[in-house]
Amino acid sequence: xxxxxxxxxxxxxxxxxxxxxxxxxxxxxxxxxxxxxxxxxxxxxxxxxxxxxxxxxxxxxxxxxxxxxxxxxxxxxxxxxxxxxxxxxxxxxxxxxxxxxxxxxxxxxxxxxxxxxxxxxxxxxxxxxxxxxxxxxxxxxxxxxxxxxxxxxxxxxxxxxxxxxxxxxxxxxxxxxxxxxxxxxxxxxxxxxxxxxxxxxxxxxxxxxxxxxxxxxxxxxxxxxxxxxxxxxxxxxxxxxxxxxxxxxxxxxxxxxxxxxxxxxxxxxxxxxxxxxxxxxxxxxxxxxxxxxxxxxxxxxxxxxxxxxxxxxxxxxxxxxxxxxxxxxxxxxxxxxxxxxxxxxxxxxxxxxxxxxxxxxxxxxxxxxxxxxxxxxxxxxxxxxxxxxxxxxxxxxxxxxxxxxxxxxxxxxxxxxxxxxxxxxxxxxxxxxxxxxxxxxxxxxxxxxxxxxxxxxxxxxxxxxxxxxxxxxxxxxxxxxxxxxxxxxxxxxxxxxxxxxxxxxxxxxxxxxxxxxxxxxxxxxxxxxxxxxxxxxxxxxxxxxxxxxxxxxxxxxxxxxxxxxxxxxxxxxxxxxxxxxxxxxxxxxxxxxxxxxxxxxxxxxxxxxxxxxxxxxxxxxxxxxxxxxxxxxxxxxxxxxxxxxxxxxxxxxxxxxxxxxxxxxxxxxxxxxxxxxxxxxxxxxxxxxxxxxxxxxxxxxxxxxxxxxxxxxxxxxxxxxxxxxxxxxxxxxxxxxxxxxxxxxxxxxxxxxxxxxxxxxxxxxxxxxxxxxxxxxxxxxxxxxxxxxxxxxxxxxxxxxxxxxxxxxxxxxxxxxxxxxxxxxxxxxxxxxxxxxxxxxxxxxxxxxxxxxxxxxxxxxxxxxxxxxxxxxxxxxxxxxxxxxxxxxxxxxx
Numbered sequence: 069x070x071x072x073x074x075x076x077x078x079x080x081x082x083x084x085x086x087x088x089x090x091x092x093x094x095x096x097x098x099x100x101x102x103x104x105x106x107x108x109x110x111x112x113x114x115x116x117x118x119x120x121x122x123x124x125x126x127x128x129x130x131x132x133x134x135x136x137x138x139x140x141x142x143x144x145x146x147x148x149x150x151x152x153x154x155x156x157x158x159x160x161x162x163x164x165x166x167x168x169x170x171x172x173x174x175x176x177x178x179x180x181x182x183x184x185x186x187x188x189x190x191x192x193x194x195x196x197x198x199x200x201x202x203x204x205x206x207x208x209x210x211x212x213x214x215x216x217x218x219x220x221x222x223x224x225x226x227x228x229x230x231x232x233x234x235x236x237x238x239x240x241x242x243x244x245x246x247x248x249x250x251x252x253x254x255x256x257x258x259x260x261x262x263x264x265x266x267x268x269x270x271x272x273x274x275x276x277x278x279x280x281x282x283x284x285x286x287x288x289x290x291x292x293x294x295x296x297x298x299x300x301x302x303x304x305x306x307x308x309x310x311x312x313x314x315x316x317x318x319x320x321x322x323x324x325x326x327x328x329x330x331x332x333x334x335x336x337x338x339x340x341x342x343x344x345x346x347x348x349x350x351x352x353x354x355x356x357x358x359x360x361x362x363x364x365x366x367x368x369x370x371x372x373x374x375x376x377x378x379x380x381x382x383x384x385x386x387x388x389x390x391x392x393x394x395x396x397x398x399x400x401x402x403x404x405x406x407x408x409x410x411x412x413x414x415x416x417x418x419x420x421x422x423x424x425x426x427x428x429x430x431x432x433x434x435x436x437x438x439x440x441x442x443x444x445x446x447x448x449x450x451x452x453x454x455x456x457x458x459x460x461x462x463x464x465x466x467x468x469x470x471x472x473x474x475x476x477x478x479x480x481x482x483x484x485x486x487x488x489x490x491x492x493x494x495x496x497x498x499x500x501x502x503x504x505x506x507x508x509x510x511x512x513x514x515x516x517x518x519x520x521x522x523x524x525x526x527x528x529x530x531x532x533x534x535x536x537x538x539x540x541x542x543x544x545x546x547x548x549x550x551x552x553x554x555x556x557x558x559x560x561x562x563x564x565x566x567x568x569x570x571x572x573x574x575x576x577x578x579x580x581x582x583x584x585x586x587x588x589x590x591x592x593x594x595x596x597x598x599x600x601x602x603x604x605x606x607x608x609x610x611x612x613x614x615x616x617x618x619x620x621x622x623x624x625x626x627x628x629x630x631x632x633x634x635x636x637x638x639x640x641x642x643x644x645x646x647x648x649x650x651x652x653x654x655x656x657x658x659x660x661x662x663x664x665x666x667x668x669x670x671x672x673x674x675x676x677x678x679x680x681x682x683x684x685x686x687x688x689x690x691x692x693x694x695x696x697x698x699x700x701x702x703x704x705x706x707x708x709x710x711x712x713x714x715x716x717x718x719x720x721x722x723x724x725x726x727x728x729x730x731x732x733x734x735x736x737x738x739x740x741x742x743x744x745x746x747x748x749x750x751x752x753x754x755x756x757x758x759x760x761x762x763x764x765x766x767x768x769x770x771x772x773x774x775x776x777x778x779x780x781x782x783x784x785x786x787x788x789x790x791x792x793x794x795x796x797x798x799x800x801x802x803x804x805x806x807x808x809x810x811x812x813x814x815x816x817x818x819x820x821x822x823x824x825x826x827x828x829x830x831x832x833x834x835x836x837x838x839x840x841x842x843x844x845x846x847x848x849x850x851x852x853x854x855x856x857x858x859x860x861x862x863x864x865x866x867x868x869x870x871x872x873x874x875x876x877x878x879x880x881x882x883x884x885x886x887x888x889x890x891x892x893x894x895x896x897x898x899x900x901x902x903x904x905x906x907x908x909x910x911x912x913x914x915x916x917x918x919x920x921x922x923x924x925x926x927x928x929x930x931x932x933x934x935x936x937x938x939x940x941x942x943x944x945x946x947x948x949x950x951x952x953x954x955x956x957x958x959x960x961x962x
Contacts, residue, residue: 124547124959128287128957128959129284129287132284132554134950134957135558136280139273139280142273143273143274143277146269150572150939151263151266153182153265154181154266155179155180155181155182155571156179157178157193158180159175176193177192178190181571182243183262189209191209192207194206204563205563205570207571239563240276240564243268279461280558280561283461283554283558286435290407292407292410292436292542292550293410294409295412295438296412296414296438297417297437297439298440298442299441299445299448300417301416302441302470303471305413306470307470308411309509310509312332312392312411313391317332317366317369317389318332318369318413328382328384329385329414330384331384331386332387332389332402332412333408333409334402335390336403338355340390343387344365344369344385345361345363345385345387346361346383346385347385348360348383369387390403391403417448417454435542436549437465438538439466439467440468441467441470443469443470443471443485444474447485452492459492459493462556463496463552463556464493464499464541464548464552465503466503467503468534469482469485469507474508485504486504489504502537502540503537505530507534508531555959558954562954565951569947572940573940573944573945576938576940576941576944579933579934579936579937580938580941582933583934583937584930586926586930587930587931590923590926590927590930597919601916604912604916607697608697608912608913609909611693611905612902612906612909615687616901616905617898619897620895622679622686623682623893624891624894630675631875631889634870635867636864639667639671639674640671640672641678643671643674646671648664648667648863649664660859661757661865662752665749665756665866666744666750668870669744669746669750670744672870673743673744680718684715685715686901688713690904690905690908691713694908695708695912698912702912702916702919708915711911749873756862757858758865
């Protein structure tokens with residue numbers, strides 16, 4: 069290796085000696101402090117600077133610890149107790165047209181959230197401005213905008229626009245899906261669910277926690293790492309060679325050569341031996357453990373770098389170098405004797421995506437970024453993105469504009485580059501005199517010939533200024549280069565957390581107010597429903613009992629009236645198309661009796677149908693009353709029952725009703741019970757034609773002293789007569805009549821009295837002479853009258869027998885024989901009505917119960933939402949207080 073030296077003595081460069089920083093114990097060796105007062109003052113000043121640095125470092129470390137706790141609380145709070153929303157702030161139309169709020173630092177914005185981009189909220193953003201980002205931000209709901217002419221709007225503070233300012237409102241916690249242009253990623257975020265966005269934000273918080281841990285280690289690490297990066301073929305390796313005073317260390321060519329990370333450090337860290345460590349296990353690298361790396365000679369550096377061109381995952385290199393010339397008055401920055409420094413040569417940013425990503429990740433591990441940009445190309449898209457990303461942590465970047473001598477219009481180039489830097493890194497632009505340098509590293513490293521002109525002297529002076537500024541930035545201003553990135557990162561992180569808390573406070577406030585409004589709306593309704601539940605139950609039971617009993621009593625009365633009409637030989641109810649048959653004569657008396665019975669039974673069926681129709685009407689009115697009870701007790705927003713009551717579905721025909729009977733009764737509006745089709749009722753007996761029992765009762769009632777006997781027996785009780793007569797004649801009728809006079813019917817006393825009176829009557833001789841003819845005449849007359857009265861007596865006989873039969877038993881199959889027809893029909897109708905009423909009441913009860921449960925759930929959910937929102941508001945208020953405390957620890961005054 070040849071030591072770095074100038075080409076000619078007249079161009080020998082003198083590098084200004086950088087003052088030694090007092091934060092290292094080696095200061096005593098470098099300062100040659102004696103016992104003079106000046107030496108003591110210098111030492112005291114150095115000790116003061118060291119104490120100030122350590123105080124800032126310790127305060128910053130405490131702020132980082134507090135930030136770690138704050139982010140950890142935010143991570144735990146997110147998801148477990150609250151779903152943190154991701155906000156977007158956009159200028160309103162009035163702000164975009166030049167109008168703003170009346171106070172500096174306040175502007176109207178439109179707040180939306182990533183999961184609800186279509187629901188904007190006008191807010192007022194109160195911010196304490198800085199050059200890059202606001203240090204403190206708070207949000208409040210905006211009042212209605214006053215109609216102020218745009219020309220009269222006061223001028224207010226306007227934040228400088230930087231890259232991506234219009235894309236997002238965050239710097240550290242910005243959600244980036246890395247899926248092409250930022251607008252595409254933002255559109256994709258807006259289609260994610262709330263929980264998914266919260267999960268993405270949780271990942272960003274985790275990454276920030278990891279970075280804070282890395283910052284904590286970096287501020288206590290005595291070594292300063294300087295990353296030299298930039299676009300392809302920008303002259304990064306050439307710049308490192310010039311800084312090392314050696315032109316053959318880092319391989320250079322007109323084509324890009326550096327394809328992996330190469331870290332150059334002082335050989336003093338390796339027992340003063342120059343060699344290359346290939347970090348096969350970079351994450352476990354330990355110089356004392358040779359199993360974590362392999363050793364190569366420094367002469368093979370170019371070969372190692374070139375071989376890695378086809379392998380994107382090649383391990384990084386660590387190169388140990390000695391000073392080029394120990395006799396140099398101004399040693400290189402690497403061998404400053406004060407602070408351990410490493411220079412890291414990185415691959416070009418726009419070489420491939422993997423190496424570009426590696427550059428982005430590596431910058432988080434270093435303290436100072438030296439960004440090399442070609443004067444001909446300015447800042448490419450990848451360069452802008454890298455500077456923007458690095459600016460989240462490092463407010464000050466060291467920028468070297470290389471190959472500046474090749475530019476003809478140097479003033480224009482300088483102006484355009486500085487304008488780009490102003491947008492990319494405002495803090496760097498502020499200190500552009502010390503941080504932005506226009507040089508040509510190749511000519512400085514290789515020297516100039518004897519014919520070098522004044523332009524070469526200018527470049528030489530520019531490079532000397534660059535090296536002096538870099539020394540000062542890295543060695544002297546360590547509070548800015550070593551602590552500044554951590555301070556800047558924490559400051560931006562606090563601003564992001566504050567904006568996140570402010571936006572979510574508005575959400576929590578809205579949810580709290582919405583919950584309280586919902587409680588004010590629902591809770592009184594719920595209380596009213598609970599109080600009215602007992603009254604509703606009583607009303608439903610009362611309505612059910614009233615309608616059922618009314619239907620039963622009306623049915624019973626209707627059946628009793630119908631049976632009375634039937635007993636008189638009349639139809640129970642006048643049915644359309646139904647009439648009594650005409651008498652066919654004595655020979656057709658049997659068929660006549662059968663037809664009369666059928667008509668009477670059919671009329672009784674019709675009367676039952678009328679009673680059922682009446683019950684249907686009463687039930688419809690009862691169902692309507694139940695519906696009115698529902699309207700009175702159910703809230704207005706509860707859906708009413710869509711069931712329609714069909715009265716015709718009540719009283720479906722019995723299974724005993726045959727098709728034939730339906731055809732026979734087609735003229736009858738309602739089938740009723742189908743009594744005419746029941747064999748035991750439709751069967752005709754002799755008593756339906758000649759009812760001697762009825763005539764004997766009448767005769768007995770007309771006999772003398774019958775009142776005494778009748779008083780002790782039932783007064784006209786009718787019993788079904790089942791005995792059939794084989795003939796029709798006076799003798800047979802007489803025999804039948806006397807056969808009916810049993811002790812069971814008239815009583816033994818009445819029979820004896822009748823026999824005594826008749827024997828006394830016929831014992832008189834005079835009586836015996838005329839009694840025979842009289843009896844014969846009376847008998848013939850009675851027979852003639854009976855025959856003559858058959859058309860009128862048969863309906864009455866049939867009716868009386870039907871009444872007697874139905875009064876004793878309902879005649880229905882399966883019913884209790886002890887229940888009368890009227891009671892059975894009243895019970896049947898009442899049961900059917902009660903069933904319908906209970907169904908209607910059950911439906912209303914279910915809707916009432918569901919409404920109570922729904923409102924109970926709504927009240928419970930609203931109460932939970934209110935508690936959750938109130939808790940979130942308190943938590944976010946605590947976050948704002950913690951942010952202020954951490955800012956004071958960082959040393960940032962707002």
